[in-house]
Amino acid sequence: MKEAMFFIFALTACVGAFAVLISQSVVRMAVWLIVSLGSVSGLFFLLHADFVAATQLLIYVGGTLVVLIFGVMLTASGPYLKINTSPGEGFLAGGVALLLLAMIVSTVYNVDWNRVNDRLASETGGPPVLAGYNEPEVGNTARPLGLSFLGFRFDGASSTGYLLPFEIVSVHLLVVLIAAAYLARAKRRVDRSERQ
Amino acid sequence: MATIFAVSTLEEYFRQSPYISPGWAFFLAAFIHAFLLINFFAVAPLVFIWLERKVSGRIQDRLGPTRVGGRFGWLQTLADGIKLIQKEDLVPGEADKVLFRLSPLMVCVAAFSALLVLPFADGWAAQILDVGAFLIFALLSLEVVGVILAGYSSGSKWALFGSIREAAQMVSYEIPLAICALIPIVAVGSLNLNEIAQMQSGAVWNWMIFHDPFTFIAFFVFFTVATAGCKRAPFDLAEAESELVGGFHTEYSGLRWSFFFMAEYSSMFVVSGIAVILFLGGWHIGIDFGLLAALRGWAPALPNFVPESFVLGNYIANVIGAAVFIAKGSLLVFVQIWVRWTLPRLRIDQVMTTCLKYLIPISCFLFLGAIFWPLLLGAATGNTHWGRPMGERIPLTTTAQPTQTVPFATDNGQAVNLETSPESRVAATSEGGVR
Numbered sequence: 001m002k003e004a005m006f007f008i009f010a011l012t013a014c015v016g017a018f019a020v021l022i023s024q025s026v027v028r029m030a031v032w033l034i035v036s037l038g039s040v041s042g043l044f045f046l047l048h049a050d051f052v053a054a055t056q057l058l059i060y061v062g063g064t065l066v067v068l069i070f071g072v073m074l075t076a077s078g079p080y081l082k083i084n085t086s087p088g089e090g091f092l093a094g095g096v097a098l099l100l101l102a103m104i105v106s107t108v109y110n111v112d113w114n115r116v117n118d119r120l121a122s123e124t125g126g127p128p129v130l131a132g133y134n135e136p137e138v139g140n141t142a143r144p145l146g147l148s149f150l151g152f153r154f155d156g157a158s159s160t161g162y163l164l165p166f167e168i169v170s171v172h173l174l175v176v177l178i179a180a181a182y183l184a185r186a187k188r189r190v191d192r193s194e195r196q
Numbered sequence: 197m198a199t200i201f202a203v204s205t206l207e208e209y210f211r212q213s214p215y216i217s218p219g220w221a222f223f224l225a226a227f228i229h230a231f232l233l234i235n236f237f238a239v240a241p242l243v244f245i246w247l248e249r250k251v252s253g254r255i256q257d258r259l260g261p262t263r264v265g266g267r268f269g270w271l272q273t274l275a276d277g278i279k280l281i282q283k284e285d286l287v288p289g290e291a292d293k294v295l296f297r298l299s300p301l302m303v304c305v306a307a308f309s310a311l312l313v314l315p316f317a318d319g320w321a322a323q324i325l326d327v328g329a330f331l332i333f334a335l336l337s338l339e340v341v342g343v344i345l346a347g348y349s350s351g352s353k354w355a356l357f358g359s360i361r362e363a364a365q366m367v368s369y370e371i372p373l374a375i376c377a378l379i380p381i382v383a384v385g386s387l388n389l390n391e392i393a394q395m396q397s398g399a400v401w402n403w404m405i406f407h408d409p410f411t412f413i414a415f416f417v418f419f420t421v422a423t424a425g426c427k428r429a430p431f432d433l434a435e436a437e438s439e440l441v442g443g444f445h446t447e448y449s450g451l452r453w454s455f456f457f458m459a460e461y462s463s464m465f466v467v468s469g470i471a472v473i474l475f476l477g478g479w480h481i482g483i484d485f486g487l488l489a490a491l492r493g494w495a496p497a498l499p500n501f502v503p504e505s506f507v508l509g510n511y512i513a514n515v516i517g518a519a520v521f522i523a524k525g526s527l528l529v530f531v532q533i534w535v536r537w538t539l540p541r542l543r544i545d546q547v548m549t550t551c552l553k554y555l556i557p558i559s560c561f562l563f564l565g566a567i568f569w570p571l572l573l574g575a576a577t578g579n580t581h582w583g584r585p586m587g588e589r590i591p592l593t594t595t596a597q598p599t600q601t602v603p604f605a606t607d608n609g610q611a612v613n614l615e616t617s618p619e620s621r622v623a624a625t626s627e628g629g630v631r
Contacts, residue, residue, distance in 0.1 A: 001219040027348060031295060034341060054327045058334035061341070069344050070363050073356070142326040142387050 005046055013039035024084060026072045030065055037061050051142045229322035233311045241461035242273045244526075248533050249273075255537040276454075283450035290351030291447065299349060300448065300455035302342030307459035310335040310466045315390045317479045317517035328389040329381055332470060333374060336425070336463060340366040346456070347444035358443030361433045361544055368551045369424045369431075375559040376418035379411055379566045380404040380474045389470075393478025403477040408573075410566040415475040417559055419528070422467035424551070426460060429536035433544045461529075468528035469521070476524055479517030488513050 016036030020029045037060045044053035085093075151163035206228060210221035246261070249272060253260025265271020287293050313328045313335070315321035325331060340363055347359020383404060384392045396403050405415045424431035435443030445456050472478060481488070494509025542550065 001222045004219075025292070027292070027295065027345070031298070031345065050325050050327050050331070054331040054334045057331070058337060062334055062337035066340055066344065066363060066367060069341070069348070070360075070367075073344070073348050073360070142330070 002046065006043070009039045009042040009046065012036070013043065027069060030069045030072060033068075034061055034065055037065070049141055051145055229312075233322060234308065237308050237311060237462050238458065240465050241458045242277075244461045244464065244529055244533075245273045245276070245457070246270060247526075247530065248536075251530065251533045252537045255534070280450050280454045285452060286447075286449045288351055288447050292349040292351070295345050295349035296447075297452070299342045299346035300452045300459075302345065303339050303459040304342075304455050306335060306338035306342060307463045307466070309338075310463065313389065314466060314469050315393065315473070315478075316521050317514040318394060319390065320514055320518060321390065324388065324390050327387050329377065329387045329392065329470075329474075332389070332466070333370075333377065336466065337366070337370055339459065339463060342459075343444050343456075346448070350444075350447040352447050354441045354446045355444050358435060358440045358446065361440075362427060362444055365427070365431065365433065365547055365551075366425060368548065369421050369555075372417065372551065372555040372559040373421045373425055375556070375563050376414045376421060377470070377474060379414040379563055380407070382563075382566060383407050383411060389473050393473045393480070396477040397480045399484040400477070400482040403475065403480075403482065405475040408566060408569045410562045410569060411475065414559070414562045414566070415471065417555060417562065418475070419471055419531075421551075421555060421559075422471060423532050423535065424547070426464050426467060426532070428460075428464065428532055430539040430541050431547055432536075432541065433547055464529050464532055465525050468525040468532070471528055472521060472524045479521040481520055488516065 013036050016032045016034075016039060019032040020036065023029050023032060037056065041053045041056035041061070044050075044056060148161040149163065149166040151161045207221050207225035210216050210224050211218055213221075216224065246269070250260040250268065261269030261272035263269065264275045287296055310332050312322045313325060313332045315324065315328075321328075343362045343366075344359045347355040347357075347362070350356070380392065381387060384395050386392055386395075392404075400406065404411050406412065427433075427435065432443075433439075435445065440446070445453055448456065491509045492507070492513045494507075494512075496508055
């Protein structure tokens with residue numbers, strides 16, 4: 001059953017991604033992107049990574065794509081509404097995509113997964129990891145994730161968790177927010193002074 | 197629905213049967229959950245639309261529907277539905293036909309899938325996840341995608357203006373909604389909706405709304421924002437009839453038009469349900485007389501075909517709890533209807549000002565206040581809480597093991613398991629898989 005669900009989600013993710021490529025209307029591309037990203041979130045749910053899946057839904061499907069469609073709706077007119085690619089662009093993009101695929105495949109095959117799994121199992125005290133197929137762990141990832149962001153880790157690794165990256169990202173986001181608010185305000189001030 | 201049988205999930209119950217393979221058990225359990233929820237999704241709007249007509253009639257000194265069907269005109273919505281099914285399914289010539297047909301379904305799917313993580317009683321949810329509260333807001337926020345696409349693909353100015361307004365409104369109102377929802381979540385220390393509701397068992401002052409002054413105000417801010425998020429009056433600029441004909445659904449007719457309203461009324465109930473769970477005690481009555489707790493342990497002898505682990509008392513207590521939950525949620529829906537027919541509509545700039553200049557700062561202030569409240573109370577009284585202890589609930593287990601619920605400790609130091617048997621509680625919280 002899990003395999004069947006995996007194939008359904010993986011297939012819709014791939015079909016969505018491919019349809020983004022071949023469709024020419026920008027808004028339809030966005031809709032296919034919803035299909036693709038939504039299925040990826042379904043794949044995360046299948047892996048019991050429920051926090052990542054919910055974040056995927058909230059940020060990519062609910063947030064980024066809404067902004068994307070919104071931007072397309074407001075700006076798209078004439079030449080930007082439909083994207084016609086020339087064969088040369090197709091070849092170039094295809095070459096880049098093939099290179100990326102080759103890099104990913106070579107990386108996947110070069111990593112000695114068994115050693116990584118063994119090390120993880122010995123560090124976390126978890127069950128021994130078999131080569132090949134493993135039963136996914138039961139979900140409930142939100143609390144360990146949140147704690148490790150605050151500097152607590154219970155998997156035996158004696159580190160401060162991810163407190164520093166978490167703080168850097170949050171300060172970065174705050175800077176972006178303030179900058180966005182500043183940019184949005186500045187235009188109005190210029191207008192007023194010009195009018196006077 | 198998960199702990200109807202104390203075998204923790206319906207799926208596990210089916211797995212016990214020798215005739216059902218594990219794949220079919222999964223499928224059957226999923227089917228039953230989806231069937232119950234889609235019926236709720238269809239029937240709740242039916243009742244709420246009738247209620248809307250009656251309440252608006254009374255508020256405007258009319259009687260509301262009386263002629264159609266029996267007493268109080270209760271068949272009115274059904275008559276509406278039959279009328280809508282008969283109508284022609286019209287697609288305008290200017291429209292992007294595929295997207296035009298697709299977008300009402302997207303709105304419906306978003307509103308329906310939010311019901312999947314909403315618990316109706318202890319353990320009665322299709323999915324009890326550790327990120328339930330997070331996921332339900334993520335799913336509710338997907339509704340706006342369908343609305344924008346509906347407005348865009350209609351090929352009509354009114355619809356486009358309506359959907360742009362709607363997008364601006366929903367995206368900006370999500371910020372105070374999330375911050376206000378965080379206030380009780382921080383106080384409880386869990387994102388699991390089932391646990392949040394269970395923390396509020398017992399007397400009324402255990403409800404999160406009475407936890408501290410900040411949660412008290414946060415409830416009203418949350419409810420205001422949630423009303424705006426459902427695009428209900430006085431925040432219904434997206435479908436302002438006097439300005440935009442019908443807003444984003446101007447070009448829709450028949451059943452596709454009614455899909456938008458099914459989604460709207462259902463998400464009205466969902467946000468009311470979230471408000472009930474986060475602030476108003478979930479499925480708890482609020483009177484601590486111990487009868488329900490005793491009922492949960494009551495297990496009379498049952499006929500042979502019922503599995504031994506089925507506890508009748510627990511089941512009855514959950515039925516009562518679900519009724520209480522639906523009643524509380526419907527009460528909040530009634531308040532939304534009441535507000536719609538008594539307050540004038542805001543202008544679009546007023547809507548945005550209300551959110552960005554008032555509601556976001558207020559909710560940020562409340563959030564900070566709610567965080568500092570335990571410190572303040574601790575400095576003043578030496579006690580970080582009134583009544584039931586909050587925030588002592590982080591289980592110190594490793595990530596390698598599934599998390600288990602730490603029994604709650606009451607003020608007199610006695611460990612209790614909040615009206616459920618320990619087996620079913622642990623099973624309900626530690627099992628994050630597909631139910």
